[in-house]
Amino acid sequence: MCLLRLKQRAIQLAFSLLVCVSVLWAIPQEYSEDDAPGPLSLAHAKSVGLINCMKCHNEDFEVPHERCLACHQEIAQRVAEERGYHQDKGEECSMCHTEHEGEDTVLIMLDPEDFDHEETGAVLEGPHALITDCRACHRQDNTIPRTRSQSYLFTRTGCLACHTAPHPGHQDLCLKCHTQTSWRVYLWRRGGRL
Numbered sequence: 350m351c352l353l354r355l356k357q358r359a360i361q362l363a364f365s366l367l368v369c370v371s372v373l374w375a376i377p378q379e380y381s382e383d384d385a386p387g388p389l390s391l392a393h394a395k396s397v398g399l400i401n402c403m404k405c406h407n408e409d410f411e412v413p414h415e416r417c418l419a420c421h422q423e424i425a426q427r428v429a430e431e432r433g434y435h436q437d438k439g440e441e442c443s444m445c446h447t448e449h450e451g452e453d454t455v456l457i458m459l460d461p462e463d464f465d466h467e468e469t470g471a472v473l474e475g476p477h478a479l480i481t482d483c484r485a486c487h488r489q490d491n492t493i494p495r496t497r498s499q500s501y502l503f504t505r506t507g508c509l510a511c512h513t514a515p516h517p518g519h520q521d522l523c524l525k526c527h528t529q530t531s532w533r534v535y536l537w538r539r540g541g542r543l
């Protein structure tokens with residue numbers, strides 16, 4: 350009787366030990382916030398969380414671009430399609446995007462007064478080339494929503510990124526009928542309607 354109990358206890362003990370060991374085994378090496386050079390930018394403090402080091406780092410605390418791109422699909426997509434500002438900047442994200450300086454972190458360095466728009470690959474033609482106010486084109490309502498800044502990334506491509514076609518149908522290939530200089534459609538003038 351007593352022996353049986355002892356055996357049961359031994360089995361119980363062995364089992365809980367096994368559970369303990371396997372739990373410890375499953376937890377990757379933990380880092381504390383004190384291991385970081387400083388708090389994160391406001392944009393990442395909440396959305397990523399400082400404690401989740403490995404979302405951005407590898408074991409050597411480098412910053413592999415794959416980690417950033419895993420979350421930033423909007424950038425990954427543009428890199429893959431070789432368009433937009435990041436078309437040739439798909440690596441070494443941390444060269445331009447710094448971290449760990451808390452609310453003083455300058456996550457995006459862009460001076461509209463000193464920006465070479467050709468770097469985006471977009472050639473602005475006709476009346477478009479004369480517009481100097483970035484926000485006349487990159488508006489709040491046609492770019493992806495951001496909490497802490499205003500994005501330059503359009504939600505749509507082509508003319509429809511900024512213009513709406515007032516006629517039903519013909520919602521693509523605007524240049525088949527229009528030019529970038531005028532919406533007038535001379536071929537249709539003779540009483541032609543859409």
Ligand code: HEC
Nearest residue numbers: 380381382384385393397399400401402405410443447448
């Ligand atoms: C949101 C992404 C992100 C998270 C989360 C993050 N870091 Fe970083 N960390 C970076 C970036 C980006 C750099 C490069 C900063 C720079 O060059 O200004 C960096 C730099 C570092 C460096 C300096 C590396 C070097 O070679 O100079 C250390 C150390 C570091 N981080 C530790 C941590 C620790 C520890 C944690 C978790 C407690 C953490 N980081 C969480 C993005 C992150």
Ligand code: HEC
Nearest residue numbers: 432433434435461464469471477480482483486501502503
């Ligand atoms: C006449 C309209 C127009 C004006 C004004 C304009 N842009 Fe653009 N911008 C575009 C177009 C079109 C694209 C290409 C979008 C694409 O590739 O999908 C673009 C792309 C960009 C991109 C890259 C977005 C991406 O998807 O990677 C950035 C950044 C940008 N512009 C910044 C600026 C800044 C800064 C200014 C002011 C100095 C400015 N733009 C003024 C039309 C404009």
Ligand code: HEC
Nearest residue numbers: 414417418421434438439440441442445458459500501502
């Ligand atoms: C040469 C400097 C440079 C490099 C390298 C770079 N970026 Fe950027 N990034 C910028 C600039 C400038 C902007 C602001 C213009 C824009 O939005 O395209 C920006 C904007 C962004 C934005 C905000 C876009 C928005 O408007 O909402 C994200 C997210 C981003 N970068 C992620 C990345 C990632 C991920 C990488 C690495 C794969 C990377 N960047 C590499 C300079 C850089």
Ligand code: HEC
Nearest residue numbers: 392396397404405416417420442446456494495496497498
């Ligand atoms: C776990 C997901 C995740 C990871 C990993 C991550 N980010 Fe972000 N990032 C976000 C979210 C979410 C935001 C906040 C977007 C918002 O508030 O609109 C953000 C914001 C940003 C912004 C500012 C956009 C703006 O307009 O305010 C930049 C630039 C950026 N991240 C670059 C990076 C870079 C570079 C890395 C790699 C070091 C990285 N991110 C890693 C999720 C992530």
Ligand code: HEC
Nearest residue numbers: 476485486507508510511512523524527528529530531532
């Ligand atoms: C990035 C935003 C953007 C894109 C993309 C864009 N436009 Fe524009 N366009 C504008 C802005 C801003 C103006 C000046 C204000 C206005 O007239 O709406 C303008 C003006 C024009 C005008 C002159 C209108 C007038 O009455 O003088 C025409 C025509 C035009 N765009 C055609 C096009 C065509 C065609 C495309 C596609 C090939 C295109 N646009 C793509 C932003 C854009």
Ligand code: HEC
Nearest residue numbers: 508512513514515519520521522523525526532533534537
């Ligand atoms: C099959 C030809 C065709 C296509 C394709 C087409 N349109 Fe039109 N659009 C017209 C005609 C015809 C008019 C009336 C023009 C006129 O009165 O001279 C018009 C008128 C317009 C006007 C109003 C011009 C004004 O003076 O009020 C805008 C803006 C416009 N189109 C935008 C677009 C956009 C944006 C696209 C692409 C998404 C597009 N259209 C595609 C034929 C076309």
